[in-house]
Amino acid sequence: xxxxxxxxxxxxxxxxxxxxxxxxxxxxxxxxxxxxxxxxxxxxxxxxxxxxxxxxxxxxxxxxxxxxxxxxxxxxxxxxxxxxxxxxxxxxxxxxxxxxxxxxxxxxxxxxxxxxxxxxxxxxxxxxxxxxxxxxxxxxxxxxxxxxxxxxxxxxxxxxxxxxxxxxxxxxxxxxxxxxxxxxxxxxxxxxxxxxxxxxxxxxxxxxxxxxxxxxxxxxxxxxxxxxxxxxxxxxxxxxxxxxxxxxxxxxxxxxxxxxxxxxxxxxxxxxxxxxxxxxxxxxxxxxxxxxxxxxxxxxxxxxxxxxxxxxxxxxxxxxxxxxxxxxxxxxxxxxxxxxxxxxxxxxxxxxxxxxxxxxxxxxxxxxxxxxxxxxxxxxxxxxxxxxxxx
Amino acid sequence: xxxxxxxxxxxxxxxxxxxxxxxxxxxxxxxxxxxxxxxxxxxxxxxxxxxxxxxxxxxxxxxxxxxxxxxxxxxxxxxxxxxxxxxxxxxxxxxxxxxxxxxxxxxxxxxxxxxxxxxxxxxxxxxxxxxxxxxxxxxxxxxxxxxxxxxxxxxxxxxxxxxxxxxxxxxxxxxxxxxxxxxxxxxxxxxxxxxxxxxxxxxxxxxxxxxxxxxxxxxxxxxxxxxxxxxxxxxxxxxxxxxxxxxxxxxxxxxxxxxxxxxxxxxxxxxxxxxxxxxxxxxxxxxxxxxxxxxxxxxxxxxxxxxxxxxxxxxxxxxxxxxxxxxxxxxxxxxxxxxxxxxxxxxxxxxxxxxxxxxxxxxxxxxxxxxxxxxxxxxxxxxxxxxxxxx
Numbered sequence: 001x002x003x004x005x006x007x008x009x010x011x012x013x014x015x016x017x018x019x020x021x022x023x024x025x026x027x028x029x030x031x032x033x034x035x036x037x038x039x040x041x042x043x044x045x046x047x048x049x050x051x052x053x054x055x056x057x058x059x060x061x062x063x064x065x066x067x068x069x070x071x072x073x074x075x076x077x078x079x080x081x082x083x084x085x086x087x088x089x090x091x092x093x094x095x096x097x098x099x100x101x102x103x104x105x106x107x108x109x110x111x112x113x114x115x116x117x118x119x120x121x122x123x124x125x126x127x128x129x130x131x132x133x134x135x136x137x138x139x140x141x142x143x144x145x146x147x148x149x150x151x152x153x154x155x156x157x158x159x160x161x162x163x164x165x166x167x168x169x170x171x172x173x174x175x176x177x178x179x180x181x182x183x184x185x186x187x188x189x190x191x192x193x194x195x196x197x198x199x200x201x202x203x204x205x206x207x208x209x210x211x212x213x214x215x216x217x218x219x220x221x222x223x224x225x226x227x228x229x230x231x232x233x234x235x236x237x238x239x240x241x242x243x244x245x246x247x248x249x250x251x252x253x254x255x256x257x258x259x260x261x262x263x264x265x266x267x268x269x270x271x272x273x274x275x276x277x278x279x280x281x282x283x284x285x286x287x288x289x290x291x292x293x294x295x296x297x298x299x300x301x302x303x304x305x306x307x308x309x310x311x312x313x314x315x316x317x318x319x320x321x322x323x324x325x326x327x328x329x330x331x332x333x334x335x336x337x338x339x340x341x342x343x344x345x346x347x348x349x350x351x352x353x354x355x356x357x358x359x360x361x362x363x364x365x366x367x368x369x370x371x372x373x374x375x376x377x378x379x380x381x382x383x384x385x386x387x388x389x390x391x
Numbered sequence: 392x393x394x395x396x397x398x399x400x401x402x403x404x405x406x407x408x409x410x411x412x413x414x415x416x417x418x419x420x421x422x423x424x425x426x427x428x429x430x431x432x433x434x435x436x437x438x439x440x441x442x443x444x445x446x447x448x449x450x451x452x453x454x455x456x457x458x459x460x461x462x463x464x465x466x467x468x469x470x471x472x473x474x475x476x477x478x479x480x481x482x483x484x485x486x487x488x489x490x491x492x493x494x495x496x497x498x499x500x501x502x503x504x505x506x507x508x509x510x511x512x513x514x515x516x517x518x519x520x521x522x523x524x525x526x527x528x529x530x531x532x533x534x535x536x537x538x539x540x541x542x543x544x545x546x547x548x549x550x551x552x553x554x555x556x557x558x559x560x561x562x563x564x565x566x567x568x569x570x571x572x573x574x575x576x577x578x579x580x581x582x583x584x585x586x587x588x589x590x591x592x593x594x595x596x597x598x599x600x601x602x603x604x605x606x607x608x609x610x611x612x613x614x615x616x617x618x619x620x621x622x623x624x625x626x627x628x629x630x631x632x633x634x635x636x637x638x639x640x641x642x643x644x645x646x647x648x649x650x651x652x653x654x655x656x657x658x659x660x661x662x663x664x665x666x667x668x669x670x671x672x673x674x675x676x677x678x679x680x681x682x683x684x685x686x687x688x689x690x691x692x693x694x695x696x697x698x699x700x701x702x703x704x705x706x707x708x709x710x711x712x713x714x715x716x717x718x719x720x721x722x723x724x725x726x727x728x729x730x731x732x733x734x735x736x737x738x739x740x741x742x743x744x745x746x747x748x749x750x751x752x753x754x755x756x757x758x759x760x761x762x763x764x765x766x767x768x769x770x771x772x773x774x775x776x777x778x779x780x781x782x
Binding site: 120281 | 405406425427428434435448451452455458500505507510511512515516532536539540543544630631633670672674
C-alpha cells in the first residue's frame with residue numbers, strides 16, 4: 001500500500017517537472033482533448049450523423065492519429081493521410097471493378113486477395129526507401145490500409161465508391177478540424193523549435209568551452225568547483241541531437257509562412273550548421289578526456305600555457321555565444337567577428353610561445369598533455385570559424 | 392518523357408541496391424503481403440464473417456499497423472494494441488454506463504464529451520513521459536482511440552459491450568496472425584540485429600584505427616591511397632548510431648528466447664558497450680581532424696614517433712577487431728588480451744621516448760601536432776581497454 005502511495009507521489013512529481021520543463025506540453029494535451037471532443041460532438045447531431053453514418057468514427061480516428069506536437073508535423077500527417085486515402089481508395093475501387101468484370105463469383109476473392117498481396121508487398125518495400133521513409137512513411141501505411149479496406153469491403157457491399165467517398169470526406173473533416181485547432185490555439189512551430197535547438201546547441205558548446213578553460217588549469221589546486229563541473233556536461237545533448245534535428249527539419253518543411261520565417265526558409269542550412277556543431281562537440285568530448293587523463297603535465301609548464309589557452313577557450317566561447325544570440329535574433333553581430341579575431345590571436349600567440357621553446361631542459365613527457373590540449377583548442381578555434389561562416 | 396524513363400530506371404536501381412543491401416527487406420515485404428491477404432481471406436468465408444460482421448476489417452487494420460520489421464517490434468506493438476484496446480474499451484463501456492445512469496437524454500452527450508476531453512488530454516500528456524514514450528507510446532495512442540470510439544459509438548448503439556468485445560476479438564485475431572507469420576516465416580530478431588550492430592560498430596572503429604596509423608604517417612609522401620581514405624569514414628555511422636541502438640534494445644526486450652539468447656538477456660549491457668564505443672568514436676573524429684590540420688610536424692620528428700604510434704593504432708585496431716569477433720561468437724578470445732597488452736606496451740614505449748627528449752634543439756611547434764596525435768592514441772588505448780572490460 002505504501003508502495004502505491006509513493007509511486008503516485010513519484011508520478012505526480014514527474015508530471016510537475018515535465019510540465020515545468022515545457023509548459024507547451026500541457027497546452028498540447030488540452031488541445032488534443034479539445035479537438036477530439038469537438039469532432040465527436042458532431043456524432044450527436046442528427047443532420048451530421050445522417051450524412052456520414054457509422055463512418056463518422058473515421059473522423060475521430062483521424063484526429064487522434066494525426067494530431068502532432070508541432071504544426072508542421074500535424075500538417076504533414078494530415079496531408080499524408082488525405083492523399084494516401086485518395087490514391088488507395090481509388091485504386092481499391094479500380095481493382096474491385098476489374099474483379100467484378102469477370103463475372104465469375106468464385107474468382108473475385110482470388111483476384112482481390114492476389115492484388116492485396118501484391119500492393120501490400122510493394123507498398124511495404126517502398127517504405128524502406130530512405131527518402132520516402134523520412135517524409136511519406138505514414139502516407140504509405142495509410143495507402144496500404146485504405147486499399148485493403150476498400151477491396152475487402154467491396155466484397156460484401158457493392159457500393160464501393162460510396163464507401164471510399166465517405167471515408168475520404170470523414171478524413172477531410174477530421175483532418176481539417178485537427179489542423180485548425182493545431183494552428184489557431186497556441187500553435188507550436190517546428191521551424192521555431194529547430195531554430196532554437198540549433199542556437200541552443202551552439203550556446204551549449206560555448207558554455208562548455210567557458211567552463212573548460214577554467215577547469216583545466218584549476219584541477220591541480222582545489223576540487224570543489226561543482227558548478228563548473230556541470231558546465232562540462234553541457235555538450236552531451238549536442239552529441240546525440242542529430243535525430244531530433246532531422247525530425248524537426250522534416251516537420252518544418254510542411255509549415256507555411258509564420259513569424260519571421262518565410263515559406264521557403266533554407267531549412268537545409270540548419271542541417272549544415274547542426275552537423276558542424278556536432279563535429280565541434282566531438283572535439284570537446286576528446287578535450288574532456290584530458291581532464292581525467294593518466295598523464296598530467298608539470299604545473300610549472302602548465303602555467304606557461306595557461307594564459308593563451310584560457311584566452312582561446314574564453315574567446316571561442318564568447319564568439320559561439322554571440323553566434324547563438326545572432327541566430328536567435330537573425331542578425332549577425334560584428335562583435336562575433338571581434339571575438340573570433342581574438343581567439344585567432346591567442347592561437348598565434350601560443351604558436352610563437354612554442355617556437356621559443358622555453359622548456360628545453362624539461363622532461364618532454366610533462367609538456368605533451370597540456371600541449372595536446374592546446375592544439376585541440378586550436379582545432380576548436382578553426383571549427384568555430386567554420387560555424388561562423390555557415391551561419 | 393525521357394525524364395520519366397530515367398526516373399523509372401533510377402527507382403529500379405535504388406530498389407535493387409536496397410534489396411541487395413539487406414535481402415530481408417524483400418522477405419519482410421512478402422511476409423506483410425501474405426499476412427494481410429491471409430486475414431482478408433477470412434472476410435470471404437461466410438461463417439467467419441457472420442461472427443464478426445463489418446468489424447472484421449479491424450483485423451485487417453491490425454495486421455497492417457502492427458507488422459514490424461523485427462519480431463520484437465511486432466510482439467511489442469501487438470501487446471500494446473491488445474492491452475490498450477482492453478483497457479480503453481472497458482473504460483469506455485464504464486463511462487457509457489455512468490452517463491446513461493442519469494436518465495436525462497440531453498445530458499448524455501455532455502458527460503461523454505467531457506470524459507472524452509479529460510481522458511484524451513491525460514492520455515496525450517502521459518505520452519510525454521520518457522519511460523512510456525520508449526515502450527508504450529503506441530499503446531497510449533490506441534487507448535485514447537478505443538476509448539473515444541466506444542464512447543461515441545455507444546450513443547447510437549446501446550450494445551456498447553458487444554462493440555467492445557467484437558473489436559477486441561478481431562484485434563486478437565489480426566494480432567495473432569501477424570505474430571505467427573512474423574515468427575514462423577524467416578523471423579528477423581531485433582536481439583540478433585542489436586548484437587551484430589554493436590559488434591559491427593566496434594569493428595568499424597578497429598578499421599578506422601588500422602587505416603589511420605598508415606595514413607597519418609604517409610600523408611607527406613604520396614596521396615593516392617584512396618582505399619585507406621575510405622577506411623577513415625568507417626567511424627561516421629558509429630557516431631550517430633544511438634537511436635537505432637535504443638530502438639533495437641526496446642524491441643529486443645519483447646522477444647522470447649531464441650537462438651543463443653536467453654529470455655532475460657542483459658540487453659542493458661549493449662547500451663553500455665555502445666556508448667563507450669561512441670565515446671571512442673568521438674576521439675577518433677578528433678584524431679581525423681589532425682590529418683588535415685594547419686599545423687604539421689617536421690617529417691624527421693614524425694619519423695621518431697612513427698613506430699610506436701603505428702604500433703598503438705595497429706594493436707588497438709586488432710584488439711577491437713578480436714573483441715568484435717568475440718562478441719559475435721560470444722566467446723572471449725585470449726588473443727584479445729595479448730593485443731591490448733601490446734598496445735599498452737607501445738604506449739609505454741612512447742612515454743619513454745618522450746622522456747629522452749631527442750628534439751631539444753628543434754622548434755617545439757613542429758613536435759606538438761604529432762605528439763598530440765600520439766597522446767590521443769594513448770587515450771584511444773585506454774578507451775579500448777574500457778570496452779574490453781565491458782564486454
